[in-house]
Amino acid sequence: MVEDRRGLAFSSESDEAVALFDQAVDHYLEYRLDTGELLGRAMEADPGFVMPRILKASMLRLMGSNSVDEKVGAELAAIEAADTAMNRRETLHLEALKHWVAGDLTRARRAWDAIVQEWPFDLMALRHMHFQSFWLGEQQAMRNTIASALPAWTDDMPGYGFVLGMLAFGFEEMGDYGRAEAMGREAVERNPDDLWAIHAVAHVMEMQGRLQDGMAWLDYPDDHWADRGPVKNHVWWHAALFAVESGDFDAALALYDNHVVPGERRISTDMMNAPSLLARLELAGADVGDRWANLADWGAGWVDDHVIAFTDAHTMIPLARTERHAEAEAFIASLERFAKETNNDAAKRVEPFILPLARGIRAFYTGKPAETVELLAPIRYALQPIGGSWAQRDIFNQLLLEAAIQAGNWPLARSMASERIALRPENHLNWLKFGQMFDAAGDPEAAERVREIAAQYRP
Numbered sequence: 001m002v003e004d005r006r007g008l009a010f011s012s013e014s015d016e017a018v019a020l021f022d023q024a025v026d027h028y029l030e031y032r033l034d035t036g037e038l039l040g041r042a043m044e045a046d047p048g049f050v051m052p053r054i055l056k057a058s059m060l061r062l063m064g065s066n067s068v069d070e071k072v073g074a075e076l077a078a079i080e081a082a083d084t085a086m087n088r089r090e091t092l093h094l095e096a097l098k099h100w101v102a103g104d105l106t107r108a109r110r111a112w113d114a115i116v117q118e119w120p121f122d123l124m125a126l127r128h129m130h131f132q133s134f135w136l137g138e139q140q141a142m143r144n145t146i147a148s149a150l151p152a153w154t155d156d157m158p159g160y161g162f163v164l165g166m167l168a169f170g171f172e173e174m175g176d177y178g179r180a181e182a183m184g185r186e187a188v189e190r191n192p193d194d195l196w197a198i199h200a201v202a203h204v205m206e207m208q209g210r211l212q213d214g215m216a217w218l219d220y221p222d223d224h225w226a227d228r229g230p231v232k233n234h235v236w237w238h239a240a241l242f243a244v245e246s247g248d249f250d251a252a253l254a255l256y257d258n259h260v261v262p263g264e265r266r267i268s269t270d271m272m273n274a275p276s277l278l279a280r281l282e283l284a285g286a287d288v289g290d291r292w293a294n295l296a297d298w299g300a301g302w303v304d305d306h307v308i309a310f311t312d313a314h315t316m317i318p319l320a321r322t323e324r325h326a327e328a329e330a331f332i333a334s335l336e337r338f339a340k341e342t343n344n345d346a347a348k349r350v351e352p353f354i355l356p357l358a359r360g361i362r363a364f365y366t367g368k369p370a371e372t373v374e375l376l377a378p379i380r381y382a383l384q385p386i387g388g389s390w391a392q393r394d395i396f397n398q399l400l401l402e403a404a405i406q407a408g409n410w411p412l413a414r415s416m417a418s419e420r421i422a423l424r425p426e427n428h429l430n431w432l433k434f435g436q437m438f439d440a441a442g443d444p445e446a447a448e449r450v451r452e453i454a455a456q457y458r459p
Contacts, residue, residue, distance in 0.1 A: 001087065005158045006121040010051060011086050017046035021055075025123055028055060029162045030193045031229040035059065048084045054093050055124060061100055062131070064268025064308045072101055089119055096128065103307070103344030105132045113145065120149035123159050130166045134173075135308055135387040136345060143170025161190035165197030172203045173389060180204050195231055202238040206391045209424030212459045214242040222258065230267045233259050237273040241280070241391070245429040246459040249286040252277070256291065262298050268311040271302055272388070275317035276395045283398050284429055296322040303331045306338045309349040310387040313396075316358040320365035328362055353379060353386050357396060364403050372403035377412065401433065405440050413437050428457040 001009040004022040012018055024038035036059070039052040057075035060068040079094065086094065096111035109132055115125035126149055133142035146167040153160050168184035171177075181204045187197035198218075205214035218239040225232035236259035243252035260277055262270035274295055278288050296318040303319075306312055312335065319328040335358060339350035360375035380400060383393050397416065404413040417437050420430040431454035438447035 006123075008089070008119060008121060009087060010049070011084055011090055012046045012049040012051075014046040014049065017042045017049045017052075020045060021049070021052050024052065024055065026159065026162075028059065029123060029127060029159070029196070030191075031195050031231045033227055033229055035229075048082045050079050050082060050084050050086055050090055050094065051124075053079050053082075054090075054097055057097055058100075058124075058128065061097075063266070064271075064311055065266040065302075066305050066307060067266045069101075076101070089115055089122065093125065096125075100128075100132070103342070103346060105136055105345045108132060109136075109141070116145055116149055120152040121157070121159075123162055126163065126166065130170070134389075135310060137384040137387045139170065139173040139384070143167065143174050146170055161187045161194055161197070164190070165194045165200060168197055169200035169203065172200055172207065175207075177204045177208060195225065195228060195235055199231075199235050199238065202235065203389060203391055206238065206241060207424075209245075209427035209430070211242050211246045211426075211428065211457075215239070215246070215459065218242070230269055234269050234273055236260060237277060238391075240277055244277075244280050244284050244286075245427060247284075247428060247432075249281060249284070252281055253286070253288065253291075256281075256288075261291075262295070266301055266305065268308050271299065271311045272314050272392060275299070275314045275321075276392065279317055279321070279395055280398060283402055284432070292318055292322050296324050296327075300324065300327045303327055304334045306335070306342075306346055306350075308387065309346045309354055309385075310392070312346070312350070312354045313357050313386050313388075316361045317365075320362040323366075332358060332362075349386055353383060357383075357386075360403075361399065364399055369403040369406035370409070373400065373407055373409055373412065376400040376403070405437050408440075410437075410441050413441075426457050428454055428459070431457060 002012055002015055002018040003009050004018055010018050010021070020038050020042035024035050024042060027035040027038060036056065039056050042049060042052040053075045057072045060072050076098070092111045092115050096108040099108035099111065109129055112125045112129040115122050116129060119125070126146060129145045130142055133145065146163060147170070150163055150167060153163055164183050165187035168180045168187060171180035171183065181201055184197045184201035184204070187194050188201065202214060202218055205217060218235065236255050240252045240255040240260060243255065256274070256277055260273050262274055278291055278295065281288050299315060299318040302311065302315045315331055316328060319331060332355070335350050335355055339347050356375045356379055360372045363371035363375065376396060377400060380397060383396060401413060401416045404416060414437065417434045421434055424430055431450055435447045435450035435454060438450060
């Protein structure tokens with residue numbers, strides 16, 4: 001067996017194959033587009049080497065769409081056909097992949113957790129455990145798995161910065177913003193190409209309402225991440241959030257057009273980023289033109305594509321916004337079938353969370369704000385199990401607040417607007433929404449006072 005730079009043993013006798021796989025893992029964590037090429041070269045160097053195929057199948061699965069099922073199945077079949085004598089760590093990786101493909105993220109995480117406990121230097125297991133805890137809405141596991149591995153690392157080990165970046169995001173999602181920012185900045189200093197660490201620090205600034213800091217942190221040339229995969233679009237989405245909240249709608253729309261708008265492939269993060277950004281822009285008072293139509297055409301392809309609960313939480317937005325009533329009804333029916341006929345982690349989240357969200361969003365965009373309030377208010381503090389981050393899930397709070405205002409539910413509207421001000425007192429958009437509430441309630445004097453405060457916080 002050959003070892004990689006971190007001392008992990010692999011069931012290959014090819015130094016070249018293991019070195020290429022080792023490099024591919026680094027590039028995978030940096031979201032580089034050449035990761036697949038490196039994996040292909042590793043397989044050519046040793047056709048019986050299973051780990052490149054496991055990582056390739058994992059990368060396909062991370063797209064979060066059933067459209068890749070055939071390709072994932074082909075990789076699993078090739079692994080079985082290779083009949084390689086895998087070591088225990090590799091066997092656990094394959095076990096985790098099979099559970100993942102079956103939609104059983106709970107059992108997949110047990111396998112990855114077993115790897116991390118015995119081999120804390122396995123970056124692939126750390127990343128997968130980190131990600132899938134994220135999609136299950138289990139922030140403590142997302143943080144603690146990485147924290148459990150960190151003491152085994154030394155700061156001169158290859159990949160140490162990646163571990164810091166993951167732990168930084170875990171700290172951020174648990175509300176430990178000071179440690180999150182410090183650790184994320186150190187990770188970026190060690191490796192300026194670590195998009196996940198850059199993203200973790202951006203989250204801190206978003207959650208603290210630090211718009212100027214956030215815009216400065218993400219002030220990169222437009223083509224800076226041209227060699228990266230779809231996660232770069234999500235980082236640009238964060239830049240667009242800072243623009244929306246500062247009132248620079250033109251900048252936010254440019255970011256949407258250049259970086260956030262989905263491509264042809266079905267990639268789950270695109271289904272989250274794009275509807276959320278357009279909805280936030282409109283809720284802030286922007287005119288987004290005809291962008292919804294193209295998004296709805298693309299989004300219709302997700303009606304029966306249930307892999308990640310957080311993707312399903314967004315699918316209704318473009319359908320309802322563009323009055324695609326047939327597709328909206330089909331989506332609701334598909335969710336009901338999925339919940340009834342499937343027993344995996346995503347399906348278990350449909351009845352308590354995804355269906356109320358989908359129905360509430362449809363009610364909002366069909367002029368029934370009181371119904372939206374009735375559906376969304378009871379779950380507003382309970383949405384963590386659908387996955388995603390606090391920043392991402394905030395779109396559902398924004399929709400609920402606007403629905404409360406439109407429905408004339410002033411106690412709820414005032415409570416929610418006050419909550420947002422208390423949590424992020426220097427956020428320009430939160431003050432504007434507070435003012436809009438007073439306008440709608442027929443108190444123009446209070447609205448004007450609030451707008452004067454809002455002006456102080458516009459970057």
